[in-house]
Amino acid sequence: MATPTYDLIVSSTVATLTTSVTFSSLPSTGYQDLVVVINGTAETESFIRPRFNSDSGNNYSMVRMEGNTAGNTESTSSASASDMIWGKLEDNNGLIIAQIFDYLATDKHKSLLVRSNAVQEKVEAFALRYASTSAISSIEIRGTGTGLEAGTLISIYGIAA
């Protein structure tokens, strides 16, 4: 039987320039995956470096690829980082969509897929892993530099499975 899902859990529009927006008390039942959509700007440029559960330990690994305005492609990776990279926002509008799988699982690491469009400079795709078997109960969206500008919209959706 079809089950309606893909529900908006929370949505927040940045009111004033900020380097951090935290979504706590994420649902502990009812969903298996989360989708985070970030649509906004930064004064100059701001790398989006989220953390889960306020965890600043070296528990995040990543592989990424990009195509950029210079006509080049590149791929890099990192392991045991203290935060994630989901791409960046610039002074024109940017769009980041992060897929978080099995965010409540306590028997597996958390896997993520991210697409980032900072169209002034590049498009990127990421695969990430959060090396923790704790359920994710909070997400902090951190922006480097001066951070996220007013008007940046962050939405989190829940998907059942």
Next chain:
Amino acid sequence: MSFMLLGILNSQAAGGGGSAYDLLETINVAGGSTTSVAFDSIPQDYSHLQIRIAAKAVYANNGPFAIKANFNNSSSQYYQLKRLVGNGSNVSSNAGSAGSDMWWGYIPTLQASSEGFGTSVVELLDYTSENKNTTVRVLNGYTNSNNASVSLSSSLWLPTEAITKISFDVDSYPIASGSRFSLYGIK
């Protein structure tokens, strides 16, 4: 996720009413001996499908292995592929034609990581159409201590038939316990 889907969700939030995105079926792999899974009876009353996969293979080596899929039990050479793959060092681009199945990205093995799963978000557009070829796009990736991969790919299925069944395997190796395949319908 597509702009199309974002548009639907925005409409829904604005009071469009009805469900635009439904969970149709989830296959949870409980054992370590399953080598293939399938969605056998796909409803025909949606516009598009999305499949969300979190999986790994059972094998005593690092892998990775590929998720392979086919439609309606069609193993004839009807599938075409274009893909970009980043492995942490460089980006490669490949094309394939006349394949007997579709490549939907890499997943790791139990040997490579006891806890990391490979994931894919797959979108099948206008899957009931009998007037055009079916196109598929995939975002896939994984990262663990031995290797990593992120990919964007698109496949084309040449027959002009409605899709009623989708089958998966992992290069014919067993699919690990804890893997899952979820099917969604999008209005």
